[in-house]
Amino acid sequence: MSEIIEVSNVRKDFDGKRALDDLSFSIQAGETFGFLGPSGSGKTTTIKLLTAQEGYQSGSVQVFGNAVEALKDPKQMKRIGVLTDNTGLYERLTVDANLKLYCNLYGLSYSRIAEVLHEVGLTGEESKVVSKLSKGMKQRVTLARTILHKPELLFLDEPTSALDPVSTERIHCILRTLNEEGTTVFLTTHDMYEAERICDRVAFLNKGKIQLQGPPRTLRVNHSxxxxxxxxxxxxxxxxxxxxxxxxxxxxxxxxxxxxxxxxxxxxxxxxxxxxxxxxxx
Incomplete structure (x- = not known):
């Protein structure tokens, strides 16, 4: 497999405070890679670097074999999908109206809406206003928005945070299906159970440094x-x-x-x- 993400010796500071320190890792195409760490460890900052939303002081970041800055090109940006705590949804609009806006943005046919709602288990919910949805349903609409254009690489920042177990399991099933279809997934979480269930490899991030990385099963055996x-x-x-x-x-x-x-x-x-x-x- 080819490397879809390669990070080498990256340092990132905020107002003189070290946020990421000598960060190095790579992700193969088709992997689900989990970044584990408590709040404030640098997980969200890493996603912002990998999606060209933030710069860095030193090191190298490559995505799709090119410097990460290439993602600022709209054509390249369409190759990725990003889900954060900012849903990107308009609360007063219906599910259908929200997804039509993004279809227009990506130049997609409206027929894609029925497909993606089926993928996230929301067929028949098109006419519901987003503000009236449960937290779990809203997160699935956000995921539908994120994968609407069939990105090659998916960035998910705490995708199941504060969700109930049923909604969490639904999200996990969706992510496993996407990965089986070839989507590469970069996932940040502090949920060890989530990481073990859906990640091929994980990295432990603490105070901006990777402390350990590898397949969950291998890590558990090596530390038994x-x-x-x-x-x-x-x-x-x-x-x-x-x-x-x-x-x-x-x-x-x-x-x-x-x-x-x-x-x-x-x-x-x-x-x-x-x-x-x-x-x-x-």
Missing amino acids: DSSILLLLKDGREQLVGQNPEGAERIREVIASQQLASVHSNEPTLGDIFARVTGKELF
């Missing part, structure tokens, strides 16, 4: 303590080591027909983040 968790049929849990004594205990539990399941005892992404940064993700 090598113990094994036994779940018994009576609800009890037992931890055993990967050694002769542990093997003997497993054999005994199996022989007693009390074993319900066996699991490696791996930390969550939140646990790992706390270990390497000394901070919680929330």
Whole structure:
């Protein structure tokens, strides 16, 4: 796969305060890449750099193989979609009227509206006024607006923040489908569960620096303590080591027909983040 984003040794300051410090990472075409970090860690600033909304003091940022500044060309900008806490929706207009405005902006046929509303599960909601929608529905309309022009690269800044579990799962399903269809996704979040469910790789960002990065599963295995968790049929849990004594205990539990399941005892992404940064993700 080719690299669709490449960031090398980037430094970004605000009023003399370091926001991003020697930031380096790359994203392959077709990946879903998660940036994990607490509020104020530099996640939103990174998205602004990657979408040419902010400059930087030193380093290099390339998107689609070109300097990020090329995204200021409207033709190049149409290759990306950006979802932030600013919905870009007109509250007094209907869903249909909002999406027609963006169809006009992108030079798209209005027939695309029915397609994109189907993609986000909002078929039949075209005539509803945006201000009357639930937070979850409004976020799906915002996502519809973001993917209306079928961008190659999608930037999502905390896309499920403050949503209920049902709305969150709907957004996750949409993002997985988009990714399966070839869309590259850059996602910022402080939700470790979200990152593990939908991201191919993640990076831990703290105080403007990447502390650790890799596939979620690999990170969990690499930071496990090598113990094994036994779940018994009576609800009890037992931890055993990967050694002769542990093997003997497993054999005994199996022989007693009390074993319900066996699991490696791996930390969550939140646990790992706390270990390497000394901070919680929330």
